[in-house]
Amino acid sequence: xxxxxxxxxxxxxxxxxxxxxxxxxxxxxxxxxxxxxxxxxxxxxxxxxxxxxxxxxxxxxxxxxxxxxxxxxxxxxxxxxxxxxxxxxxxxxxxxxxxxxxxxxxxxxxxxxxxxxxxxxxxxxxxxxxxxxxxxxxxxxxxxxxxxxxxxxxxxxxxxxxxxxxxxxxxxxxxxxxxxxxxxxxxxxxxxxxxxxxxxxxxxxxxxxxxxxxxxxxxxxxxxxxxxxxxxxxxxxxxxxxxxxxxxxxxxxxxxxxxxxxxxxxxxxxxxxxxxxxxxxxxxxxxxxxxxxxxxxxxxxxxxxxxxxxxxxxxxxxxxxxxxxxxxxxxxxxxxxxxxxxxxxxxxxxxxxxxxxxxxxxxxxxxxxxxxxxxxxxx
Ligand SMILES: *Cc1c(COP(=O)(O)O)cnc(C)c1O
Numbered sequence: 001x002x003x004x005x006x007x008x009x010x011x012x013x014x015x016x017x018x019x020x021x022x023x024x025x026x027x028x029x030x031x032x033x034x035x036x037x038x039x040x041x042x043x044x045x046x047x048x049x050x051x052x053x054x055x056x057x058x059x060x061x062x063x064x065x066x067x068x069x070x071x072x073x074x075x076x077x078x079x080x081x082x083x084x085x086x087x088x089x090x091x092x093x094x095x096x097x098x099x100x101x102x103x104x105x106x107x108x109x110x111x112x113x114x115x116x117x118x119x120x121x122x123x124x125x126x127x128x129x130x131x132x133x134x135x136x137x138x139x140x141x142x143x144x145x146x147x148x149x150x151x152x153x154x155x156x157x158x159x160x161x162x163x164x165x166x167x168x169x170x171x172x173x174x175x176x177x178x179x180x181x182x183x184x185x186x187x188x189x190x191x192x193x194x195x196x197x198x199x200x201x202x203x204x205x206x207x208x209x210x211x212x213x214x215x216x217x218x219x220x221x222x223x224x225x226x227x228x229x230x231x232x233x234x235x236x237x238x239x240x241x242x243x244x245x246x247x248x249x250x251x252x253x254x255x256x257x258x259x260x261x262x263x264x265x266x267x268x269x270x271x272x273x274x275x276x277x278x279x280x281x282x283x284x285x286x287x288x289x290x291x292x293x294x295x296x297x298x299x300x301x302x303x304x305x306x307x308x309x310x311x312x313x314x315x316x317x318x319x320x321x322x323x324x325x326x327x328x329x330x331x332x333x334x335x336x337x338x339x340x341x342x343x344x345x346x347x348x349x350x351x352x353x354x355x356x357x358x359x360x361x362x363x364x365x366x367x368x369x370x371x372x373x374x375x376x377x378x379x
Contacts, residue, residue, distance in 0.1 A: 006367045007302035009374060014360035015304025015346070022345040023201055028243035036239040045228075049238035054207075056245055057192075062184055063209045065216035068238070069223055070231035072171040072193025075206035077104040079189040080139060082210070082219040083165035085110050089138035094124040094150075095325065095332035096313045097143055101169060102323070110138070112323045114315055119331045121148030121272045122281055122310075122339060129158050132326045137162070142187070143169035146281025146310070146341060147259075148274035156186045167191065173276030174200050175252045189215060194237065199252070199278060199344065200244050202237035252277055255347035261354030268365045269340070279341035281310060286338075290368030293340060295375055303360040305346060310339030 005011025023029075033042075041047045050068055058066040069075055085091060087109035093101060095114035105112045115128040124142045140159055142150045152168050159166045168185070171193035194205030210216040223229050255277045263271050268289055272281040284293050291299065293309055300307040313336035315325050346353050364371070 004363060004366065006299055006363055006371060007304070008299040008371055009367070013302060013304045014356055014363070018304045019306040019343070020345050020348060022197070024345065024348055026243070026247075028246070029240045032239045032243050033236070036236055041235040041239060044235055047235040049235045049242065050233055053233070053238040053241055053245075056242065057207055057209060060245065061190065061209050063190075063211055065210040065213065067208045067210075067216070067219055067223065068233035069206050069208065069229070070233065071204055072169075072191060072195055072198075072206040073100045073104060074231055075171075075191035075193065075208045076101055076141070076167070076169055077107060078219045078222055079167045079191050079208055079215075080104060080108055080110070080141070081222050082208070082215040083139050083167065083188055084218075085138045085165075088136060090134055090136040090324070091139045091141050092129065092132045092137060093141045094143070095315050095329045096122060096145075096311060096335040097124075098145065098169070098171070098311065099314070099317075101141055101143065102314050102318065105141070106322060111136075112314070113137070114323050114325045114329065114332070116327060116329045117331045117335060118148075118150075119334075121274055122146050122331070122335050123148040123150040123274075124155070125331070126151055126154045126158060128326045129155070133162060133164075137164055139165040139167055141167045141169065143171070144173045144274075144276055146272050146274070146279060146339070147173070147276040148272050148281065149173070149276060153186055165189075171195070171198060171206075172278035174198075175248055175276075185209060185211060188212060194233075194241060197278075197343070200241060200248060202233070202241050205233045205237050205241070207233075251348065254350050255344055258347035258350050258352075258354035258357075261351045262358050265355070265358045267358075267362050269361060272339075277344045277347065279308070279343060280347075281339050281341050284338050284340045289365055291364070291372060292377065293338070295371065296364065297340060298375075299364045299371055300360060303364070305357055305360050306343040307340050308343070310335060310341050312336060 007013040054066045089110040091105045118125045166187040168187035168190045190209040192207040194202040270283040313332040
């Protein structure tokens with residue numbers, strides 16, 4: 001065994017201790033938890049923290065109204081309901097997308113209409129909007145995924161002429177495209193997630209940002225049952241999120257510095273362009289690598305680098321009776337087979353982490369033949 005032996009074959013892992021712990025140590029979060037203990041916020045329905053968080057989110061994103069709720073998934077469903085999506089309506093979305101968005105549309109009794117994605121960054125491609133529209137079209141749901149940014153402005157311009165609502169799911173990119181100066185929200189509604197793997201995390205939670213008071217009121221009504229909100233964020237969750245808003249920009253910038261190093265020296269993978277940083281996407285070429293995608297992921301994980309296969313395209317994984325597809329969706333099909341994604345925490349190691357990940361990838365490619373020999377495909 002030498003220095004170049006891949007960890008999957010018994011060599012030293014590039015990251016000897018595996019991927020970094022998540023969530024990371026955050027003294028300000030610890031202080032916030034202790035403060036919520038000291039003043040009893042940990043055991044109360046109501047306190048100042050949820051309101052503070054909603055106010056700070058509205059300020060950061062430049063909207064008049066913000067609501068928090070139990071998850072990013074509920075935030076998307078609430079947004080759909082708030083713009084009036086109901087039974088029999090159609091919602092246009094990308095065929096390669098976060099699965100629960102598809103299911104949220106169906107949960108309301110509406111039908112997803114699937115359009116293809118961009119070959120460049122695997123995000124929503126607006127070029128098929130005209131083909132996708134029908135008299136039943138009520139909304140377009142656009143997510144920013146894999147670190148990329150969908151051309152939301154183009155979608156909004158198109159939808160204005162058609163009087164169709166636009167919902168922007170920014171669960172994966174609370175600071176994408178606006179690391180320094182938050183960009184104005186152009187969609188009718190933007191949603192966020194505070195789930196356990198996200199850049200801003202409380203373990204669970206979500207938020208909905210509104211440009212328009214009517215949608216805000218409808219969302220509030222839907223989330224309230226009598227005097228209670230039935231799937232609310234707690235004071236304790238708001239307590240841990242508030243200090244993260246202070247460090248969001250710095251932490252995203254740190255990760256980006258690592259990604260820039262990696263992007264400059266990344267043999268064999270093609271990184272999807274963008275400055276969002278959740279599950280950073282790459283086009284993976286099995287032939288160029290010499291390993292199947294699953295085996296590449298396994299080898300990288302042995303090196304302590306948390307790669308995963310990308311999402312399943314919805315037209316490849318869901319019953320055809322549940323959606324309407326526009327065209328043959330070639331890019332979404334390609335993404336289904338060929339995307340790998342890198343989980344963001346490793347990039348909190350900055351430039352050094354970027355170099356190390358590049359080394360781990362290069363080592364895996366160099367030794368592909370040997371790895372393949374040890375792990376023959378199951379027949
Ligand atoms: C994580 C995620 C969600 C859902 O958020 P949860 O808080 O986990 O329910 C929605 N959309 C996208 C694009 C996501 O990545």
